[in-house]
Amino acid sequence: MNQSYHFNSAVLSENALQQRYPCPAKLNLFLYINRQRSDGYHELQTLFQFLDYGDWLTVDIRNDTQINLTPHLDGVRPEHNLVYRAARLLQQHSGCRFGADLHLDKVLPMGGGLGGGSSNAATALVVLNQLWQLNLDLGSLAKLGLSLGADVPIFIYGNAAFAEGVGEELTACYPEEKWYLVAKPNVSIATADIFADPALPRHTPKKSLTTLLKQEFSNDCEKIVRDHYPEVEHLLNWLLQYAPARLTGTGACVFAEFDNKIAAQQVCKQLPNTINAFVARGMNHSPLHILLGKTR
Numbered sequence: 001m002n003q004s005y006h007f008n009s010a011v012l013s014e015n016a017l018q019q020r021y022p023c024p025a026k027l028n029l030f031l032y033i034n035r036q037r038s039d040g041y042h043e044l045q046t047l048f049q050f051l052d053y054g055d056w057l058t059v060d061i062r063n064d065t066q067i068n069l070t071p072h073l074d075g076v077r078p079e080h081n082l083v084y085r086a087a088r089l090l091q092q093h094s095g096c097r098f099g100a101d102l103h104l105d106k107v108l109p110m111g112g113g114l115g116g117g118s119s120n121a122a123t124a125l126v127v128l129n130q131l132w133q134l135n136l137d138l139g140s141l142a143k144l145g146l147s148l149g150a151d152v153p154i155f156i157y158g159n160a161a162f163a164e165g166v167g168e169e170l171t172a173c174y175p176e177e178k179w180y181l182v183a184k185p186n187v188s189i190a191t192a193d194i195f196a197d198p199a200l201p202r203h204t205p206k207k208s209l210t211t212l213l214k215q216e217f218s219n220d221c222e223k224i225v226r227d228h229y230p231e232v233e234h235l236l237n238w239l240l241q242y243a244p245a246r247l248t249g250t251g252a253c254v255f256a257e258f259d260n261k262i263a264a265q266q267v268c269k270q271l272p273n274t275i276n277a278f279v280a281r282g283m284n285h286s287p288l289h290i291l292l293g294k295t296r
């Protein structure tokens, strides 16, 4: 079997008969913070696009109600793993009497702003709904998913999207599918720390999607992340010599955009091998939904 973590059409069709499903990464192509609500959460305007790169989740259904997940993820208690939580949530919600043996082949850095955990949870919900024959619609799955994380619904609907509110108001959107060099500086950044920072800009005026797509893209979290994490500052400055580059989500990953794969690969090769990096293409339809034939 092809062990590639790139979900191109050859890999997806070769995979069609395996019980193995993609969990793509996402990028926030832009991210603006409009206000802080009275419950402390921040309202955003952000543009999500998938990458043709990510984790694989293998799913075998069981005739009992056990949920088994392998392997152990460093630093994540098994019952806290978003795949396990998604499977249990769906079981409880539906009263389903089946279980599953799940295997997560993890390649996405955790807590890097690439949405790996949310994507894992979404793939578990969408695939188990199908294999357990529950027939819940995507809206119901997205509602369940939102209770696991703000970014889960995007992966459930499977369209690149403009998100508002705390991420729950989604408008499908089809930005250019560029090539990206994605790199993880050797730091870990907690989303909560960034949103708690008094220096975070919180009052960017809301704009229409049409206006936001016309202006230069940026990320309101980037300045404070650069100020607090010299590794991010250094890597972004290095990438900016070659291409437009910015932060995804609340970091720590950064990405540079290119018009073709070769240009992205050439820059990637020049990065020191202490930096975890990959080249991937932006996708407006999730490879999970392409594999399952759900693309509209």
Ligand SMILES: C[C@@](CO)(OP(=O)(O)O)[C@H](O)COP(=O)(O)OP(=O)(O)OC[C@H]1O[C@@H](n2ccc(N)nc2=O)[C@H](O)[C@@H]1O
Residues within 6 Å of the ligand: 028, 040, 041, 042, 043, 044, 046, 112, 113, 114, 115, 148, 149, 150, 151, 165, 166, 167, 191, 192, 193, 195, 248, 249, 250, 251
């Ligand atoms: C801002 C994004 C953009 O993609 O960042 P990344 O996680 O991808 O980096 C996400 O929507 C993140 O969503 P999610 O990953 O569910 O956030 P959580 O870990 O639950 O957030 C941790 C904490 O950050 C704060 N938080 C989070 C999201 C938000 N819109 N406003 C907030 O104030 C809250 O204090 C929350 O308790």
Ligand SMILES: Nc1ncnc2c1ncn2[C@@H]1O[C@H](COP(=O)(O)OP(=O)(O)O)[C@@H](O)[C@H]1O
Residues within 6 Å of the ligand: 073, 075, 076, 080, 081, 082, 083, 109, 110, 111, 112, 113, 114, 115, 116, 117, 118, 119, 120, 191, 249, 251
């Ligand atoms: N299956 C999973 N994959 C990744 N992270 C997980 C998973 N289950 C739980 N987590 C927890 O969720 C946090 C956020 O993970 P992730 O979605 O990868 O990052 P981000 O939200 O920054 O894109 C991790 O730091 C980890 O503690």
